[in-house]
Amino acid sequence: MRSIVLVLLALCLLVPAAFAVTISGTVVDLSTGNPVANASVWVKTINSAATTDSDGTFTIVFVPNGRFEISVSHVGYWSETFTLSTEQKTNFRLEIRPKMYRSEGVTLSIDRVQRESATVPFTNVSAEELSERYYGQDLPVALEGLPSMTTTTDAGSGLGYSYLNMRGFDFKRISVLLNGVMLNDPEDFYVYWVDLADFGANVGDVQVQRGAGSALLGLPSAGGTIDVQTQTYSDKPAISAEYGLGSYNTQRGSVHLASGPIQDRYFMDARFSRITSDGYRDQSWSDYFSYYLSAARVDENMTTRLVLFGGPIKNHMAYYGVSREQLAQDREQNPLTYEDETDNYYQPHYQLHNTWDIADNLRLQNTLYYIRGEGFFNVSYPSWWGYGWDSWGLEDPGVAIGDMVARQHVENHQGGWQPRLTWKLNDHTLDIGGQYISHRSRHYGELIWGAVLPDGTEPNHVWCDYEGRKRIISGYVQDRWKVTPRLYLNGA
CATH class of the missing domain: 2.170.130.10 (TonB-dependent receptor, plug domain)
Structure with a gap:
């Protein structure tokens, strides 16, 4: 009786083995060909799974001989299902598509x-x-x-x-x-x-x-x-902080946060920084705060990204030069000695980018943006510069003009749209696009202090006020023809 049981048990083990095989393979990034580590590989019919090693390889045993389906998933990549067969081979190369565009x-x-x-x-x-x-x-x-x-x-x-x-x-x-x-x-x-x-x-x-x-x-x-491109998204959550101290009492602190993939589709990134410095020259200090925010949605054929950055800045100005003789005496001197001769400005940027892969060889890109700038800078005008009363829009009171301090205000509004269509056909890459830019500004100056002022001069007397407007419309058509592997012709 014991012999019969052993024979039956051996048959139960041998029969599945005769109809099953061990498969192996490598999971690679479709766009780069690099191996993908820690990818999940799953054969649904036998509910068996494996995780790829650092070189992207995997092994799964007891896979039914013949045709079968295998699924691969990894954070930052589209989940893929492949229909394979063991009739001719048992080692496979599985290419998966990255979700994150460069x-x-x-x-x-x-x-x-x-x-x-x-x-x-x-x-x-x-x-x-x-x-x-x-x-x-x-x-x-x-x-x-x-x-x-x-x-x-x-x-x-x-x-x-x-x-x-x-x-x-x-x-x-x-x-x-x-x-x-x-x-x-x-x-x-x-x-x-x-x-x-x-x-x-x-x-x-x-x-x-x-x-x-x-x-x-x-x-x-x-x-x-x-051409500057900002960073792409992080494939894992992260938080980091930095602090640095350097020459001229320069200090920099920064905090960076990255969400990693949210619901395998959304990505967020943020950085907040503060930089202060005394500057090399006398009274050339800086005090800056900045932020950078990025949010993106990545779909199979479309990516949409919102980028915001900016921050208020304040620094003592040091644009005035000195002679060689003065440099020989003091290389750090700054002729702008008025304590509040400062630049105060804030210019946030708003960018919205969209990329749509209409087909394998056809891509449409659109960018909308808006830039808003507002601030002022204070300028001291010593009397020896030779300005007259008429320069300030004031009547001559019959006395010599003295030192003045003016505040120059700047307001900027700029928006634009940049579409682009890329069509790849055989050895040709055709780009059709353009840009529309609308810019509007206002510049006005206030007299905030004067050693001598005519009677009746209003506080913050406006001595200049003008606006600027500009529109730019342009388009382009560019064709890049690959004549041979080493010869290209560009026409635009």
Whole structure:
């Protein structure tokens, strides 16, 4: 009797084995080909699962011989189900699609140069490379040392008003794009980096193009283009805090929070920073608060991202130069000695980016943005500068004019829309797009103090008041033709 039981037990074990196999495989990222670790692999028919190792490999035993379905899931990737068969092989390569687009897939980057088809010299700076350069200074200072680039700062500490030259051209002739949005002021073409305190901590990568004619968005640039993309999303929740102390009593504190995926679809990111510094020059201190907020929804064929950043800034101005002889006596001197000769400004940015993959070879991108700037700066006017009473809109009281202090107010409103359609057909990549920019500003000055003022002068006498308006409408059509693997033709 015992022999019969043993025989039956052996048959029960051998029969399933004859109709089952052991399968193995590797789970990889479809876009990069890199292995995906810690992915869940599940064969539903036998309710058996495995988790991929660090090299993306897995093994599952007792899988029914023949056709079967296997599912793969991982945070940040679309869950995939594959129908496979063991009739010809038992080792499989499973490719899963990432949910998170890279930053250039979410924001407009028509001006990005590709290495294989570059028509201008360029340099790419990754987030890792930038982190080695960055310690809280203005972004141009962090990029100093790249080919053909030089920077200067008013305060001498890397904070405050910073200026960038490229190939001998000043910053008014360099186009700057931030997530595809023009950063140059439409009125004077300046880029006021001072309003982007601690922004280097939020940068995903930067491409610096040297040469004219490479930018299709923004303003025409003779010197080149700087294309800045902010960071993408974190695939796991995170919180971090930093504090740094440096020369000239410079202090930087920062808190960063990342939600990771919420319901496998939503992502949020936030950073809050405070930077203070006494500056290298006398009375060139800075006091900045900044925030960066990003929220995104990632669907299978569409990504929508909202980006908000800004923060109030205040610093004592140090734009006035000194002679070589004065430098020899005191390199730190600042002729602007009035205690409240300060710049006070707040310029929040609002960006909404949408990317829709209509088909495998057709993508539509849209960006809407709004920039609101408001603030003032105080300027002292010594009597020896030679201003007359008529310069202040005042009647001559018959006495010599004295020192004056004016407050210059600036209000800016700028909004825009940037659509782009990309169509890939065989060896051609066709881009059709454009931009609409509406800019409105008001500038007015108040006389807030005077050593001598005519009788009847009203408090905060307005001595100048004017408005500016500008609209920019442009479009482009660009075709990139891959003639051979090493020959590309670009036409725009």
